[in-house]
Amino acid sequence: MVGVIIFGFVLIGGIELYCWPQRPWKEVLAYLLLLGLAAALSVTIYLVPDLPVPEPLAFLAKLIMRLWQGGGK
Amino acid sequence: MKELIPTRQGIALVALFTIGNSFIYGMAPHAGRDLWLSFLLAAVIALPLITIYARLHSLTYGQTLSEALTQLFGKWPSRAVALGYSLFAWRLACLVVGDLTSFVQTTSLTQTPQIVVAAGFIILALWIVKYGTEVLARWSSIMIVIVVGIILGTLVLMWSEVSFEAFLPIMYDGFKPVILGAFQVLDFPLLEPVIFFWVLDALPEKKSSYKVFLIGSLMATSFLMIIATISLSVLGADKYVSYYFPIFMATARIDVANFLTRMELVVGVTIALSGFLKIAVCVLVASKALAHALGFKDYRFLVTPVALSIVPGSQWFVQTIMGIVESGTKIASPSDVFMQVVVPLLLWITAEIRISKQGENKAGKPNSI
Numbered sequence: 269m270v271g272v273i274i275f276g277f278v279l280i281g282g283i284e285l286y287c288w289p290q291r292p293w294k295e296v297l298a299y300l301l302l303l304g305l306a307a308a309l310s311v312t313i314y315l316v317p318d319l320p321v322p323e324p325l326a327f328l329a330k331l332i333m334r335l336w337q338g339g340g341k
Numbered sequence: 342m343k344e345l346i347p348t349r350q351g352i353a354l355v356a357l358f359t360i361g362n363s364f365i366y367g368m369a370p371h372a373g374r375d376l377w378l379s380f381l382l383a384a385v386i387a388l389p390l391i392t393i394y395a396r397l398h399s400l401t402y403g404q405t406l407s408e409a410l411t412q413l414f415g416k417w418p419s420r421a422v423a424l425g426y427s428l429f430a431w432r433l434a435c436l437v438v439g440d441l442t443s444f445v446q447t448t449s450l451t452q453t454p455q456i457v458v459a460a461g462f463i464i465l466a467l468w469i470v471k472y473g474t475e476v477l478a479r480w481s482s483i484m485i486v487i488v489v490g491i492i493l494g495t496l497v498l499m500w501s502e503v504s505f506e507a508f509l510p511i512m513y514d515g516f517k518p519v520i521l522g523a524f525q526v527l528d529f530p531l532l533e534p535v536i537f538f539w540v541l542d543a544l545p546e547k548k549s550s551y552k553v554f555l556i557g558s559l560m561a562t563s564f565l566m567i568i569a570t571i572s573l574s575v576l577g578a579d580k581y582v583s584y585y586f587p588i589f590m591a592t593a594r595i596d597v598a599n600f601l602t603r604m605e606l607v608v609g610v611t612i613a614l615s616g617f618l619k620i621a622v623c624v625l626v627a628s629k630a631l632a633h634a635l636g637f638k639d640y641r642f643l644v645t646p647v648a649l650s651i652v653p654g655s656q657w658f659v660q661t662i663m664g665i666v667e668s669g670t671k672i673a674s675p676s677d678v679f680m681q682v683v684v685p686l687l688l689w690i691t692a693e694i695r696i697s698k699q700g701e702n703k704a705g706k707p708n709s710i
Contacts, residue, residue: 298635299642299645
């Protein structure tokens, strides 16, 4: 299944890049990098379904909960 | 390239985006039978903030947000703000896709994997976003008539089931549930139009942003309040709070002379239409803001990877129907408050200070950044 996911992303990327009228290297690089990230996320979610979601501001929620007991529950 | 959006289409875009996928949930569940008060309170709190969004857009009239941000904060801080909004819009798109796929799987396509439905929505969103904001605005100006017409028609058919006694006694549990309900409605969906900074590049007049933001938001708020109150009056407060999709269950009760039944399917279609627009706007904003963050002028080449990453993202953020309803009806999360309240306030204050300084230096010149 991992192979199918990666093949799908390669296929989409290949076809879309082929259809571009011009291919400036900066845009191609950014496109491939982002497509690679999307593929990596897909594979990771497939392999680790319970992947924890990052919550950079979660400490603020905890602080507010502590200040206002029962708030947000 | 600036994409000109007529005021009327801008209003439709903001209203349909705000309606989006939110009306499938029991909004303001903490308030119970006092949810109408929560909506009114939320509207009163939202009004100044939405006016600030409009004011900020008006101050940067004639420029895209990318250009205005660069002038306000300089190159790198503006890119950091853009990256923040890109991630915010991407996360919102993931949540909306997760909501819609779960809704479809729960109510009709029970054996179909969620990823198939998600891919369908994303391919359509990708297609319309590649055509740009103008097409999106034209589409929404047509679809808002259909969505609002169908829902209001359905609500009229429900009228025989309505019992206003469901709202009594008023504020029996005090004011706290009303406040909690108001914060929930503010977080999702009343302040979500904050991402429209990135959508509305060019409006016909400087004052158009006030009409677009205020009229669009007020239309959506009134519409959502009517849906929520009528659903509650049909189902009763206890069932409204306990059902995952109260509007769906309320419309299922429609039975006109054993002839006109199963109207919940029509509601399902309208949810798909308005939810699709919300996904498309989020994809557009995520791509545009990311293009600015990476230093590119055009955003269209980034749409495909951004849109494709939303499919796994929708399976990541929320995995169960309970989790989805919890995320939809939670009280304001810190990241949402930061992007919907703190950052716009900072941008607005900075813009006002810059303009007042420019006004002192160049008296008589137009007061935009």
